Amino acid sequence: MFEIEKKELIEFEAMLFEQLSPTESIVLTKIILHPDYLMSTEEQALINECEIDFPDTINIDEIPKFIYENTELFSKIKIASRKKLEGQSTRLFEESVVNKIASSIEGSDNEIQFDGLDRVSISLKPEKILEKIIGLRQCNNHLRSYIKP
Numbered sequence: 001m002f003e004i005e006k007k008e009l010i011e012f013e014a015m016l017f018e019q020l021s022p023t024e025s026i027v028l029t030k031i032i033l034h035p036d037y038l039m040s041t042e043e044q045a046l047i048n049e050c051e052i053d054f055p056d057t058i059n060i061d062e063i064p065k066f067i068y069e070n071t072e073l074f075s076k077i078k079i080a081s082r083k084k085l086e087g088q089s090t091r092l093f094e095e096s097v098v099n100k101i102a103s104s105i106e107g108s109d110n111e112i113q114f115d116g117l118d119r120v121s122i123s124l125k126p127e128k129i130l131e132k133i134i135g136l137r138q139c140n141n142h143l144r145s146y147i148k149p
Contacts (some may be wrong), residue, residue, distance in 0.1 A: 003128030012146075016127040018141055029124040031074055031082055035063035036118065046085050050077045064120045075124035093119075 004032060037043055039060060049052065052073060067074065077085070123129055 015020070015146070016143070019139045023132055023139060026128055026132045026135065028128055028132065029075075030121055031086050031124060032090070032119055032121045033067060033086060033121050034052070034089045035060055035067075036142065037089045037096070039065055040092055042092065043085075044086060045090060047080045050081045050085055054141040067122060070125075071122050071124065074122060 038047065038054075052070075054066065055065075074082070
């Protein structure tokens with residue numbers, strides 16, 4: 001009895017692997033940026049290097065909208081520059097949080113004001129997300145038919 005169940009389980013796992021492998025191999029490319037830190041002097045040099053032209057009159061609240069509306073522009077940035085931009089944005093964000101915590105510990109103020117915690121995450125290849133969703137739905141439907149014949 002145990003051997004039959006073991007064989008059925010192995011067959012089920014093989015079928016599941018076969019169904020999920022193509023979907024799992026789809027790579028989603030995204031970038032996460034912190035709008036408050038895109039306005040810093042350090043970031044501006046890198047943004048210019050990446051050939052992203054933020055409007056001169058853009059304010060901090062308009063940056064997420066600009067990023068979403070210009071996803072294609074961000075997808076054309078070379079991978080190394082994109083990683084550097086994302087890493088530097090994250091580093092500046094983390095340094096700011098650490099400094100805020102440190103200054104609140106040193107001071108008598110027990111409250112920490114965290115402004116600028118926003119982040120923008122964009123998919124650089126939205127068609128890959130759709131492809132992955134379709135693959136997962138197909139796998140789900142197949143599993144339902146396997147479980148409930």
